[in-house]
Amino acid sequence: MWLHDRLEPKINEARARNERIYSEYKDRILGKYQVKHVFNGLRDLDLLISDVSFVDPQEGLKIRGHSITEVLKILPRAKGNEMPLAGGLYYLLLVGDIPTLQDALDVEEEWCRRSDLPYHVADMLRAMPKDTHPMTMFSQAILALQSRSEFSRHYNNDLQKENYWRPMLTDSLSLVAKTPTIAAAIYNIKYHNRELIPPSQKHDWSANFSYMIDKDWDEQYKELSRLFFVIHADQGTGNVSAHSSILVNSALSDIFFSCSAAMNGLAGPLHGRANQDCLAWLLAIRDTYGVNPREEELEAYIWDTLNRGKVIPGYGHPVLRNIDPRFTAQYEFGKKYFADDDLFKLAEMVYKVAPRILTEQGKAKNPWPNIDEISGTLQFHCGMKEYDFYTVLFGVGRVLGLTANLVWLRALSSPLERPQSITTDMLEQMIHETAK
Numbered sequence: 001m002w003l004h005d006r007l008e009p010k011i012n013e014a015r016a017r018n019e020r021i022y023s024e025y026k027d028r029i030l031g032k033y034q035v036k037h038v039f040n041g042l043r044d045l046d047l048l049i050s051d052v053s054f055v056d057p058q059e060g061l062k063i064r065g066h067s068i069t070e071v072l073k074i075l076p077r078a079k080g081n082e083m084p085l086a087g088g089l090y091y092l093l094l095v096g097d098i099p100t101l102q103d104a105l106d107v108e109e110e111w112c113r114r115s116d117l118p119y120h121v122a123d124m125l126r127a128m129p130k131d132t133h134p135m136t137m138f139s140q141a142i143l144a145l146q147s148r149s150e151f152s153r154h155y156n157n158d159l160q161k162e163n164y165w166r167p168m169l170t171d172s173l174s175l176v177a178k179t180p181t182i183a184a185a186i187y188n189i190k191y192h193n194r195e196l197i198p199p200s201q202k203h204d205w206s207a208n209f210s211y212m213i214d215k216d217w218d219e220q221y222k223e224l225s226r227l228f229f230v231i232h233a234d235q236g237t238g239n240v241s242a243h244s245s246i247l248v249n250s251a252l253s254d255i256f257f258s259c260s261a262a263m264n265g266l267a268g269p270l271h272g273r274a275n276q277d278c279l280a281w282l283l284a285i286r287d288t289y290g291v292n293p294r295e296e297e298l299e300a301y302i303w304d305t306l307n308r309g310k311v312i313p314g315y316g317h318p319v320l321r322n323i324d325p326r327f328t329a330q331y332e333f334g335k336k337y338f339a340d341d342d343l344f345k346l347a348e349m350v351y352k353v354a355p356r357i358l359t360e361q362g363k364a365k366n367p368w369p370n371i372d373e374i375s376g377t378l379q380f381h382c383g384m385k386e387y388d389f390y391t392v393l394f395g396v397g398r399v400l401g402l403t404a405n406l407v408w409l410r411a412l413s414s415p416l417e418r419p420q421s422i423t424t425d426m427l428e429q430m431i432h433e434t435a436k
């Protein structure tokens with residue numbers, strides 16, 4: 001397949017580079033870890049490698065070295081569209097080169113051919129209890145595709161280690177192709193109990209989601225979907241969802257097992273679910289004070305949230321120490337198209353007040369807004385009112401980055417991940433020994 005051919009020489013180069021680094025420097029000491037790292041979720045330790053993307057604490061996400069602002073500029077777009085084709089982003093993530101329009105369209109075409117959902121997945125989604133969270137449905141639907149894994153089939157048939165990445169890439173193309181179809185199926189079944197609309201062969205991957213939720217008429221929502229999926233695609237490999245997928249994949253579990261696991265992590269309120277929580281929190285402010293609260297009222301609400309021991313959703317970050325550029329990209333979209341929307345203006349007011357209060361409280365290392373602060377507000381404005389669905393949309397975008405990283409890690413023979421765990425007695429003993 002053509003994408004396999006584009007990747008192959010890059011993989012051979014990267015393998016040679018890794019072999020050289022390992023053979024020349026395997027005993028070189030890079031840094032040290034301290035007792036605090038054992039207790040702080042391994043924060044700040046440079047332990048993972050991804051050439052697909054990197055999160056700079058000040059400048060934010062860099063995809064193949066390009067900031068999110070650059071990515072939105074350099075990626076090809078279809079005629080008449082302002083936002084880029086996700087197919088181009090996938091090419092950039094995987095191959096590492098800036099795609100031509102034809103490259104982007106070729107990826108889109110590949111996805112189009114694979115976008116149908118097997119009947120058993122839709123049947124399973126229909127059979128789930130009505131109050132099931134859409135992220136549970138999303139994770140289950142991805143898992144239900146596992147029976148079609150090319151990797152698992154070939155692995156059982158003498159597949160050699162150096163070729164593991166090939167069927168993994170094929171699986172990745174299939175999974176990515178089907179994620180908007182899965183998301184639309186969940187949306188149509190859970191909220192509207194209606195027939196599924198099969199994917200169209202005419203729309204790009206992002207716009208196809210709009211089409212399948214019966215919003216083909218809504219050009220603004222199509223543009224928002226293009227922006228949304230691209231900016232949610234990747235964020236290094238240390239975040240909970242990416243790291244979950246890598247851990248699971250390290251046991252040679254296939255793409256479907258790995259990405260389903262990632263979605264279970266993304267479903268947490270400190271990670272992707274913050275977009276749902278943030279919208280709910282904004283609506284609660286609106287219910288309490290109306291659409292135009294006074295600054296003192298907003299301050300009181302934020303303090304009350306903090307004093308109840310809750311986090312302010314959409315603020316803070318484990319790595320970033322500045323405003324998340326993915327927030328800015330969405331903020332600019334809202335400012336351009338619906339600056340007068342009540343909820344958008346409310347989110348904007350919170351953005352003017354919350355960083356000051358978080359700084360005053362003095363706990364959060366980063367008081368600035370992250371990607372989840374505003375994403376739900378844009379969805380809400382465009383008619384997506386079912387806000388417990390927002391994390392599924394995050395997941396649709398994130399599958400692009402997860403699969404690109406997993407293919408690369410498998411191509412580079414990433415080993416079984418298995419850190420040692422020690423007892424507290426052992427830890428204390430190590431502390432005493434290092435003091436000697």
Ligand code: NMX
Binds near residue numbers: 269272371
């Ligand atoms: N509101 C209130 N307290 C906060 C916030 C916040 N937005 N952010 C951090 N803190 C607290 C945090 O709970 C911790 O308190 P304690 O010592 O009592 O445990 C303290 O500040 C230090 O935390 P940090 O080291 O600044 O942050 P950490 O790396 O542990 O966590 C987040 C990062 C993102 C989990 C945290 O900032 C947070 O809970 N934010 C709100 C939820 C959110 O928006 N998550 C989405 C992140 C992006 N994504 O999509 O995944």
Ligand code: MLT
Binds near residue numbers: 055271319371
């Ligand atoms: C993400 O997009 O994964 C979040 O910003 C969380 C993170 O980077 O840890």
